[in-house]
Amino acid sequence: xxxxxxxxxxxxxxxGSAAAAVTGLAAGTxxxxxxxxxxxxxxxxxxxxxxxxxxxxxxDGYYYFTATVPAYDRIVLRRATTVQGLATAAERTxxxxxxxxxMGAHIWAPEIHFIDGKWYVYFAAGRTDDVWAIRPYVLETxxxxxxxxxxxxxxxxxxxLDTFSLDATTFVVSGVRYLCWAQNDPAVGTGTNLYLAxxxxxxxxxxxxxxxxxxxxAWETVGHRVNEGPAVIQRGGKVFLTFSASAxxxxxxxxxxxxxxxxxxxxxxxxxxxxxxxxxxxxATGQYGPGHNSFTVxxxxxxxxxVYHDRDYRxxxxxxxxxxxxxxxxxxxxxxxxxxxxxxxxxxxxxxxRRLSSYNFPDRFIRHWEFRxxxxxxxxxxxxxxxxxxxxxxxxxxxxxxxxxxxGHFLRHRNSEVWVERNDGTARFAGDASFFARAGLADSAGxxxxxxxxxxxxxxxxxxxxxxxxxxxxxxxxxxxxxxQ
Numbered sequence: 001x002x003x004x005x006x007x008x009x010x011x012x013x014x015x016g017s018a019a020a021a022v023t024g025l026a027a028g029t030x031x032x033x034x035x036x037x038x039x040x041x042x043x044x045x046x047x048x049x050x051x052x053x054x055x056x057x058x059x060d061g062y063y064y065f066t067a068t069v070p071a072y073d074r075i076v077l078r079r080a081t082t083v084q085g086l087a088t089a090a091e092r093t094x095x096x097x098x099x100x101x102x103m104g105a106h107i108w109a110p111e112i113h114f115i116d117g118k119w120y121v122y123f124a125a126g127r128t129d130d131v132w133a134i135r136p137y138v139l140e141t142x143x144x145x146x147x148x149x150x151x152x153x154x155x156x157x158x159x160x161l162d163t164f165s166l167d168a169t170t171f172v173v174s175g176v177r178y179l180c181w182a183q184n185d186p187a188v189g190t191g192t193n194l195y196l197a198x199x200x201x202x203x204x205x206x207x208x209x210x211x212x213x214x215x216x217x218a219w220e221t222v223g224h225r226v227n228e229g230p231a232v233i234q235r236g237g238k239v240f241l242t243f244s245a246s247a248x249x250x251x252x253x254x255x256x257x258x259x260x261x262x263x264x265x266x267x268x269x270x271x272x273x274x275x276x277x278x279x280x281x282x283x284a285t286g287q288y289g290p291g292h293n294s295f296t297v298x299x300x301x302x303x304x305x306x307v308y309h310d311r312d313y314r315x316x317x318x319x320x321x322x323x324x325x326x327x328x329x330x331x332x333x334x335x336x337x338x339x340x341x342x343x344x345x346x347x348x349x350x351x352x353x354r355r356l357s358s359y360n361f362p363d364r365f366i367r368h369w370e371f372r373x374x375x376x377x378x379x380x381x382x383x384x385x386x387x388x389x390x391x392x393x394x395x396x397x398x399x400x401x402x403x404x405x406x407x408g409h410f411l412r413h414r415n416s417e418v419w420v421e422r423n424d425g426t427a428r429f430a431g432d433a434s435f436f437a438r439a440g441l442a443d444s445a446g447x448x449x450x451x452x453x454x455x456x457x458x459x460x461x462x463x464x465x466x467x468x469x470x471x472x473x474x475x476x477x478x479x480x481x482x483x484x485q
Contacts, residue, residue, distance in 0.1 A: 191225025223247025
């Protein structure tokens with residue numbers, strides 16, 4: 001609640017003035033375009049007892065979902081036309097482990113990709129006679145629907161170093177297809193590092209692999225020395241590669257490597273590692289060990305989505321690998337003004353939160369600071385500007401806005417000022433924290449919040465701060481209109 005704060009004005013005008021949004025326009029006439037990435041909402045967890053999730057949105061209108069099952073004995077697949085639909089979609093086993101030899105144990109981390117007109121599943125497997133002799137393998141089908149297709153085993157991906165290796169993923173940058181995976185090199189030390197190589201075809205690498213990351217920081221080496229589970233998202237000429245680190249308990253977390261898309265990706269110096277984890281356990285939301293992620297996009301294609309697993313408890317009895325309760329979860333991935341991804345925090349179970357941007361100051365979002373609600377650009381931490389829309393505490397068709405990083409705290413008005421405060425269970429609080437969600441007063445594509453216990457008064461910003469006030473002018477209506485993002 002206490003990030004660094006600098007008071008901002010726009011073009012020297014007070015935040016409550018609509019004229020501040022666009023130079024040369026009369027007060028009350030300025031407006032913002034509907035956000036390019038409007039708000040989305042999903043309900044977590046998406047799938048119980050499904051770890052290492054991978055979701056592929058295909059051109060046929062379906063999302064395809066695969067993940068590790070707790071028995072580590074098979075590869076499952078489901079599909080739906082919406083992300084949320086995957087939660088209840090029928091699941092089919094498309095391949096089962098061998099009864100002897102290779103691919104006979106520890107079937108881990110499947111990913112499904114569509115490459116050159118065919119479907120491929122990348123996964124890791126051990127041997128029946130050595131369950132830790134884990135290597136990467138590939139399945140292929142040419143069927144339009146991979147759930148009903150016949151899968152061919154393309155076999156093991158041959159790597160120069162024949163050691164513990166897993167979590168293969170593939171991606172294309174500037175027309176070149178790459179394979180990235182985690183592997184142990186005894187010459188480097190214990191644990192796993194991340195390697196990258198070009199591909200000659202979907203099951204064969206070519207050239208000499210390069211190590212692009214190894215676990216050295218304290219947050220990468222808790223319990224085990226681990227860099228694993230790479231996943232790639234590209235934006236603005238940059239390649240962002242996430243990975244998971246440390247043991248698979250509550251210490252599990254995500255790191256980030258960044259490279260220019262025009263750089264030589266097979267040069268380790270092209271990759272810069274963010275010094276701290278970008279996604280980690282959160283006591284407030286009750287989410288622990290988030291990691292082994294993938295990326296997909298929303299149904300309208302306008303929002304990037306982060307897909308990952310975690311647990312809803314910290315303490316694990318015995319080996320974490322024997323605990324079956326990692327769950328697949330999804331939430332929106334946001335982007336900072338400098339073009340870098342902002343992962344925020346693993347949000348609480350239930351409906352995912354959204355952000356509310358100002359109609360007349362599109363770079364500013366409702367956020368809390370010292371418990372006072374205000375509008376601000378470049379909000380850090382991100383979760384200060386995320387609120388979950390829930391059934392209104394006062395009922396009667398109202399809604400309440402719950403803080404993402406302080407569950408149980410809600411936006412409420414007090415003496416006409418808007419604060420973020422813990423629900424004390426009183427009728428007074430319920431009324432003050434409940435609002436009627438109206439079509440935006442300045443733009444029906446937006447949203448305005450009318451107080452449930454002070455009819456005609458709306459949440460609006462003025463000089464950065466939020467108030468509940470009567471609105472009468474065009475400026476008032478603009479200040480009381482927000483977009484979900």
